[in-house]
Amino acid sequence: MDRMQSVWVVDDEPNGFEVIELLLRREGYRLTYFDSGIEALNRLESSPPDVPLPDVILLDVMMPELDGIETCRRVKANPNWQPIPVIMVTALDSKEDLARSLESGADDFLTKPVNGLELRARVRSMLRIKQQYDALQATLNLRRDLSKLVVEDLRQPMSTVLLGSHLLLQSNLEPQDRQRAELVYAAGSEIDAVINGLVRLAKMESGRLVLNRVEVDLCELAEVVIANFQPIADAKQIQLLLELSEQRRWVAIDTNLFHRLLDNLIANAIQSSPTGSTITVQIELPDRSESVRHALVRVVDQGSSLSKDLQQSILSQYESGTLTCGTSQIGLSLAFCKMVAEAHGGKITIEQNPPQGSVVTVEI
Template identity: 35%
Template sequence: MTNTFSILVVDDEPDNFDVIETLLSEQNYQLHYAANGKNAIASLDAFKPDLILMDVMMPEMDGIEVCKRIKANPEWQIVPIIMVTALNSKSDLANCLNAGADDFISKPINSVEMRARVHSMLRIKQQYDNIQALSEIQSNTINILESTLNELRGTLSSRMSHELNTPLNGIMGTISLLKEDIENMDILEIREMLGWVDDSAQRLENLTKKFLLYLELESSPSRQQSFKTAQTKFSSDTVISTLKSYVYNLKRSKDDLVFDLENAEIAISDRYLLTILHELVDNAVKFSASGTIIKINSQVVDNMFNLSVHDLGRGMTKEQVERIGAFVQFERKTYEQQGIGLGLRIVKKIVELAGGIFAINSIYQQQTTVNISLPLRS
């Protein structure tokens, strides 16, 4: 044992303390002495013992009573007590154990037995302390997590099941209706209901793909190496066509998009570039009103490709911007929207793995601009 352990010896005979001190002198122990039970109890806070060696036969308050009082205090219940006794009947030993003693040593004291029992009790105490420390760390972690639960909107625990169940219920409910009454439906009704199923299936598919992409990015640190060899062409014509088609599918007018784009060869794959574009535009559409302008700009500056998406939506506070992360959605009770708050976290992770820069500038209830910088192809 490398730690210095505090041992309190309680005995009305000072000579007995000298004997114990001699027996344990070669060990890494700090010994303290109390001449009676009252002094022992009073000195607990000062000595903070890891172990107590208690003589049973003492005047005024015997060792069994002192042991009971110490063990009745929750603060000291975990401190092992070894009773040192000349008594050897089974009833006497039973009284010691019933009082809360953890072990006992019979007089006359055997040096080998003394060192072995002290060592054993201190090892148990150290293991308990280690477990207690770990428990406190876990408790503090849980408290921190619990303190933020009310602020986390769309967390995995509270939103994932809802986002999965909603499209699943739509699919299952529509199929159930079709099975029950398809013979009495005309083809237009059937087509309409199949459209509902298709919408729900696409929503479920998009959510699943997004979540799998998030796991892929977060669980593979070595993936950064693959970014160094990736490359794709950022073509203004292709991007404009792709994003106009994307917002149309989101039931938003293509005219809401305004572009000012510069072509570039960037060090990122087609897949990740498309993910970035879709997620940034999706957020701009989701959090701004139809008919307001969404600006998408790109330009090359200092060997970096800079892309920005600007909307005139509800914006974010400084605190919300600082807490952009997985499964976080802000003000969800006020503004109902689909999703689990994962999009910006995915974009941020892709940009970081590509060796780029991710930043958000926002004015609450007015506007938001997401800026990213990506390295050009070598």
């Protein structure tokens, strides 16, 4: 049985609620009244995770203490509340006031005195949008759950492949057979690394990942990663440059996660860079007296420049874009980098590198 759709009415004047209740009484909604924006925000804060949030909020603009515009801004600033459609109800009719309402994140507005036909139509419209969002979110959650199941199911057979190929390498094999076993083991190790990365990604999404922070020389870690990628860069005739900070001090990070972050950033840069170009990896460690950040990693390439839209969307999972002619880039690795940076309390940004190329900056 479908649950009753919930509409919150926030208005410091009880008469305002009574009017809306009268106009919506035949719609079958569950109406809840709050006499201030603060009370509504407190209810949102205290709502248990298993209690559904309101489907629509009707929010009066002119209220004491906390007006409707600021209340709406706070609702939309919270990622958990952001999908809730907000309809501003105002006696103001100036374009500036309406613009302020929309800039605060409101999805629609009504002017007083409220017309019943218009009120019902706008509430129904917002409810349709919310239902579409909920259905999309349910689909994404189902896909995510199925992906987790597939990843977990792959772990056991892949462990068997790795163990079997490892045992073969310990036996007396002919040179040709040994070469084949080494290829199987190397490929299995790569797949196993991807599986483990997806598991970590899922844990970061759910907030269950616990960072194993240790004090690390970030410059030394970057030198190791660059050395690992040097043969690949040489094969593409790409020059890898490493610019290290003059300040050599230790940083508390999860070494394994950050190693993979550097791997992904450099692999993406190599993949997107043309032959004969240069990739520069910069490590900045500010003086201890600086409290703005602990470390900064910047990867500068000379590949195809990214549009502003792609710069943002490529940080989302499964987003892809053509970075070089005939080369597609899946956004999963950069989404992983974004989650690692945020798990360390930092951020990742992508900018253009005039006249050509991109600059990826990780700040922690």
